Amino acid sequence: MALEKVSSILKMADEANTSAIAFNCNDYTMAYSVAAVAEELNKPVIIMLYPADSFQKNCCNISGFAATVRELADKVKVPIGLHLDHCSDFDYILNAIKCGFSSVMYDGSMLPVEENIRLTRRVVDAAHALGADVEAELGHVGFAAQSDQHNLDLYTRPEVAAKFCEETKVDSVAVAIGSAHGVYLETPKLDLERLDEINAATDTPLVLHGGSGIPNDQLEQAFRRGINKFNVGTEYFQLYLDSIREFCSQNPDKGSVLDLPMFVQEKLKAYLRVKMQLSRL
Numbered sequence: 001m002a003l004e005k006v007s008s009i010l011k012m013a014d015e016a017n018t019s020a021i022a023f024n025c026n027d028y029t030m031a032y033s034v035a036a037v038a039e040e041l042n043k044p045v046i047i048m049l050y051p052a053d054s055f056q057k058n059c060c061n062i063s064g065f066a067a068t069v070r071e072l073a074d075k076v077k078v079p080i081g082l083h084l085d086h087c088s089d090f091d092y093i094l095n096a097i098k099c100g101f102s103s104v105m106y107d108g109s110m111l112p113v114e115e116n117i118r119l120t121r122r123v124v125d126a127a128h129a130l131g132a133d134v135e136a137e138l139g140h141v142g143f144a145a146q147s148d149q150h151n152l153d154l155y156t157r158p159e160v161a162a163k164f165c166e167e168t169k170v171d172s173v174a175v176a177i178g179s180a181h182g183v184y185l186e187t188p189k190l191d192l193e194r195l196d197e198i199n200a201a202t203d204t205p206l207v208l209h210g211g212s213g214i215p216n217d218q219l220e221q222a223f224r225r226g227i228n229k230f231n232v233g234t235e236y237f238q239l240y241l242d243s244i245r246e247f248c249s250q251n252p253d254k255g256s257v258l259d260l261p262m263f264v265q266e267k268l269k270a271y272l273r274v275k276m277q278l279s280r281l
């Protein structure tokens with residue numbers, strides 16, 4: 001089927017009282033594996049691209065990646081969404097939409113709230129005019145390496161959430177409730193009571209970033225208590241690299257680069273089969 005709007009997938013998740021899962025991908029092998037397992041498990045899924053890494057480091061090009069995911073979506077019977085992850089550049093975001101990204105994240109989370117509202121609204125107005133969805137961030141999901149998940153000053157304030165969603169008209173909002181990007185130095189503990197308060201304050205679907213390494217029991221709770229989109233990046237990237245290392249160690253002398261993608265895809269698919277079961281979609 002054709003690419004599905006991310007807002008439609010999040011609506012399905014909301015109605016099923018669970019979360020859709022969104023995987024950061026860089027190339028065909030990562031995106032193909034996500035689409036193949038979604039089809040196998042008959043689950044909607046979202047494929048994301050993190051522009052700072054993917055384009056600046058020449059992993060792929062923007063219109064090519066969008067076309068790749070569109071073609072993958074066309075070949076399966078489950079809804080596949082395409083989303084541009086963290087970006088703070090208005091022009092870059094508009095270009096991504098024109099290149100085929102039907103959902104984008106504008107990240108103004110480091111700005112004062114009023115400025116975040118103003119600039120998010122600007123992106124929302126432009127994106128909605130082009131038929132694209134917008135995710136914003138309120139509070140700031142920082143980095144696990146800096147233990148930002150413990151910094152309460154960065155957490156989303158429930159009393160601001162309603163105003164933020166109402167004034168920006170965003171389609172979803174990422175919240176800071178005790179998660180962080182990257183590899184956690186110790187097991188994170190989500191502030192689920194805060195999540196309840198944010199969820200009570202707004203009907204806008206909530207997004208959880210920094211998903212790698214959060215224990216499954218906490219994720220299941222978060223999915224039942226308002227999270228409708230769950231982002232996974234670090235552990236999927238790490239597995240990709242580990243799989244390449246394994247391929248090289250198994251084929252020290254005669255491995256062909258042509259045999260690498262399918263070897264890695266099988267490893268990624270095994271992981272995805274387990275991870276995607278967390279969503280009750």
Ligand SMILES: [Zn+2]
Nearest residue numbers: 086181209210
């Ligand atoms: Zn993030």
